[in-house]
Structures are given as C-alpha cells and as structure tokens.
Amino acid sequence: MKFVAKSLQDTISFAERIASTLKRGDIVLLRGDLGAGKTTLVKFVVASLGGADLVTSPTFTLLNEYKAKLPVYHFDMYRLKDGKEAIEAGLDEILRNNDGVCFVEWPEKVSEILPKNCKEITITTENQERVFEVKE
Numbered sequence: 001m002k003f004v005a006k007s008l009q010d011t012i013s014f015a016e017r018i019a020s021t022l023k024r025g026d027i028v029l030l031r032g033d034l035g036a037g038k039t040t041l042v043k044f045v046v047a048s049l050g051g052a053d054l055v056t057s058p059t060f061t062l063l064n065e066y067k068a069k070l071p072v073y074h075f076d077m078y079r080l081k082d083g084k085e086a087i088e089a090g091l092d093e094i095l096r097n098n099d100g101v102c103f104v105e106w107p108e109k110v111s112e113i114l115p116k117n118c119k120e121i122t123i124t125t126e127n128q129e130r131v132f133e134v135k136e
Contacts, residue, residue, distance in 0.1 A: 071100030
C-alpha cells in the first residue's frame with residue numbers, strides 16, 4: 001500500500017489508518033532518512049490509540065514507552081552498531097515479549113534480532129510530500 005501525505009492532516013489520517021490495524025504483538029519497522037517523519041508518525045499513532053504521552057525521539061534513550069489502548073514501545077536503533085548491542089541493552093527481550101506494539105526506527109542496524117513477520121513502513125519525501133509505503 002502506498003499513501004501520499006500532502007499535509008499534516010494527511011499524515012494524521014494515515015496514522016489513524018495504521019493504528020486501526022494494529023494488534024498486540026505487532027512490530028512495525030520504520031525506514032527513512034533523518035527527518036523523514038518516523039517519530040512524527042509514531043506520535044500520531046499513539047494519539048490515535050488514545051495515548052496522551054508526549055512522544056519524543058528515543059535517539060539517546062534507545063526506547064520510549066507510551067501508555068495507550070495498547071502499550072507502544074518506540075525504539076531508535078540509530079546509535080547501535082549491531083544486534084549484539086541491542087541484546088546487551090535488553091532490547092531483544094522487549095521485542096520477543098511484546099505485550100503491545102513496537103515501532104523500530106533504523107531496523108537495519110539490528111536486523112539479526114528482528115522476527116521475520118514484521119510490518120514495514122518506508123517514508124520518503126517527494127516534492128514537499130511524504131510518501132508512506134507499507135509492506136505487511
């Protein structure tokens with residue numbers, strides 16, 4: 001599925017659509033350049049799931065957790081070298097024992113610890129529009 005967001009409201013609509021499909025145990029890989037809108041998407045998904053937490057990038061903490069209808073675990077693997085570092089930080093345990101929904105930014109850094117059945121959203125920008133491509 002491909003979705004083109006021409007405005008912030010379009011991005012919110014896309015996030016609501018994604019949120020409506022999520023179920024306990026889902027892992028969503030977020031791909032895109034720096035500034036593509038990965039954290040913004042998570043922010044709107046959390047809001048769509050009824051969460052009121054302030055959503056920020058977990059670049060330095062590696063993981064942020066948000067309370068919503070389903071717990072949301074937001075990982076940012078950008079600073080990690082590989083899956084071994086994620087294991088040392090205990091992040092693999094959260095992915096394996098996921099009681100909510102996990103969003104993983106920069107999944108290519110830790111591909112060896114990710115299960116095969118993840119959803120994937122790639123975000124690109126074209127002509128001041130955000131393009132979301134979803135693979136399930």
